[in-house]
Amino acid sequence: MTVSVRFAPSPTGVLHVGSVRTALFNWLFARHNNGKFLLRIEDTDKLRSTDENTRLIFETLNWLNIDWDEGHVIQSMNIERHKRAALELVEKGSAYRCYCTPEELFTKKEQALKEGVSYKYDKKCRDSQTEVADRPYAIRLKSEVAWKTTVDDMVQGEVTVENSQLDDLVLLRSDGTPTYMLSVVVDDHDMGITHVIRGDDHLTNTFRQIQIYKAFGWKIPVFGHIPLIYGPDGAKLSKRHGAASAQDYMKLGYLPEAISNYLLRLGWSHGDDEIITRTQAVEWFDFDSVGKSPARFDMAKLDNLNAHYMKERDNESLLNSLIPFMQCDVSQLETARILMGMDSLKQRAKTLVDLANAAQIYVSAPVEFEETCRKYATEKHLCLLKEVIEIIENQTEIKEKELCDKITNFAKEKGEKLVEIAQAIRGALVGKLVSPSVFEIIEIIGKDDTVARLNKYINYFSA
Ligand code: GLU
Numbered sequence: 001m002t003v004s005v006r007f008a009p010s011p012t013g014v015l016h017v018g019s020v021r022t023a024l025f026n027w028l029f030a031r032h033n034n035g036k037f038l039l040r041i042e043d044t045d046k047l048r049s050t051d052e053n054t055r056l057i058f059e060t061l062n063w064l065n066i067d068w069d070e071g072h073v074i075q076s077m078n079i080e081r082h083k084r085a086a087l088e089l090v091e092k093g094s095a096y097r098c099y100c101t102p103e104e105l106f107t108k109k110e111q112a113l114k115e116g117v118s119y120k121y122d123k124k125c126r127d128s129q130t131e132v133a134d135r136p137y138a139i140r141l142k143s144e145v146a147w148k149t150t151v152d153d154m155v156q157g158e159v160t161v162e163n164s165q166l167d168d169l170v171l172l173r174s175d176g177t178p179t180y181m182l183s184v185v186v187d188d189h190d191m192g193i194t195h196v197i198r199g200d201d202h203l204t205n206t207f208r209q210i211q212i213y214k215a216f217g218w219k220i221p222v223f224g225h226i227p228l229i230y231g232p233d234g235a236k237l238s239k240r241h242g243a244a245s246a247q248d249y250m251k252l253g254y255l256p257e258a259i260s261n262y263l264l265r266l267g268w269s270h271g272d273d274e275i276i277t278r279t280q281a282v283e284w285f286d287f288d289s290v291g292k293s294p295a296r297f298d299m300a301k302l303d304n305l306n307a308h309y310m311k312e313r314d315n316e317s318l319l320n321s322l323i324p325f326m327q328c329d330v331s332q333l334e335t336a337r338i339l340m341g342m343d344s345l346k347q348r349a350k351t352l353v354d355l356a357n358a359a360q361i362y363v364s365a366p367v368e369f370e371e372t373c374r375k376y377a378t379e380k381h382l383c384l385l386k387e388v389i390e391i392i393e394n395q396t397e398i399k400e401k402e403l404c405d406k407i408t409n410f411a412k413e414k415g416e417k418l419v420e421i422a423q424a425i426r427g428a429l430v431g432k433l434v435s436p437s438v439f440e441i442i443e444i445i446g447k448d449d450t451v452a453r454l455n456k457y458i459n460y461f462s463a
């Protein structure tokens with residue numbers, strides 16, 4: 001049997017990282033088993049679905065390098081098929097027309113509420129076979145009354161409900177629109193889905209969906225319900241925790257490979273391995289190692305992974321990811337400088353936002369100097385810097401190593417520690433006291449720019 005799985009997001013909101021993880025687990029399961037990973041956009045809620053959200057789904061999956069097989073399915077295109085399927089069930093006697101009016105049902109719900117019992121449709125229309133002309137009706141499933149439904153879930157293990165708890169759920173509403181329960185089952189069947197892998201908030205739906213499969217006489221897929229993602233406080237991860245959607249993390253400057261590695265480890269493990277490449281993930285992924293309990297999102301861990309993957313990236317490709325994060329347009333010359341400095345820049349940054357801030361040194365002179373610079377801006381320091389300017393101006397070509405030797409000797413001559421001079425230079429070049437090697441920066445930005453920045457510093461602090 002070829003494994004066929006699907007990711008079925010609804011474009012009714014932004015894509016939550018929990019959904020991204022669902023997509024990833026489905027994809028890994030498919031690729032591990034040489035199966036198919038299909039994409040279905042569940043856009044039947046026309047009021048809340050937007051094209052923009054659909055676009056974001058494609059964008060996010062592309063960003064994460066999660067590719068799908070065959071063209072994607074748009075659920076709303078299958079509505080006629082869903083309606084016909086509901087009528088087939090009526091003909092088979094597995095579903096029935098319910099003529100109860102919304103008012104009638106509402107009154108019964110109110111009554112149940114008053115009596116403090118949970119409302120369930122009373123199955124009034126279940127046994128009447130007569131079709132009433134010109135009266136709107138819903139179609140309800142004749143659910144099994146006796147016995148139990150058990151799911152052998154790939155993650156949750158065996159879960160059982162008493163069928164008596166299940167309602168005669170609506171398959172087709174009286175306005176002619178199919179319900180989610182019906183659409184999802186018909187589409188999964190038509191798409192040949194063998195394994196339904198999704199968030200465990202869908203577990204209760206599964207029992208209802210199994211009844212629909214049975215009513216059609218279709219093969220029931222294997223289910224796997226993965227736990228949701230929680231914030232550090234134990235509540236479901238939401239925007240309130242700072243970031244919850246894939247877009248949020250994209251904007252915060254995380255690399256797709258870090259997000260992907262992080263989400264994989266959140267809920268799945270392979271020994272103590274933390275850094276797991278895509279290739280390894282495809283090779284190792286299975287449901288035996290997916291945990292049952294909800295995972296807590298840990299920003300610090302994500303930061304560490306991101307820092308790791310930034311160092312791993314080749315500089316050209318990191319530069320491409322970095323450019324959109326720069327505060328202003330970057331010229332070709334500036335881009336070339338950033339690339340030259342990238343090896344050092346990427347050692348220090350946790351996110352692309354950090355990296356963009358650090359890379360700013362190759363785009364413009366500091367606009368202001370941090371207060372800490374003052375310590376290296378005394379009269380003594382400013383005098384030393386004036387001599388440093390001379391040394392620099394006397395170079396025909398500036399090379400990091402040579403310049404470092406020159407300034408080191410100069411410090412010795414002056415009976416000063418190198419750090420005193422280097423920190424003053426650093427303050428002048430970047431406006432603060434942390435940066436890559438000042439000699440490297442000087443080599444990259446060149447003589448003129450260096451001298452201009454040193455002069456600016458001297459003027460600023462002499463005033
Ligand atoms: N469209 C549903 C959702 O976004 C998922 C349906 C499913 O996976 O069965 O929650």
Ligand code: ZN
Binds near residue numbers: 098126
């Ligand atoms: Zn009824």
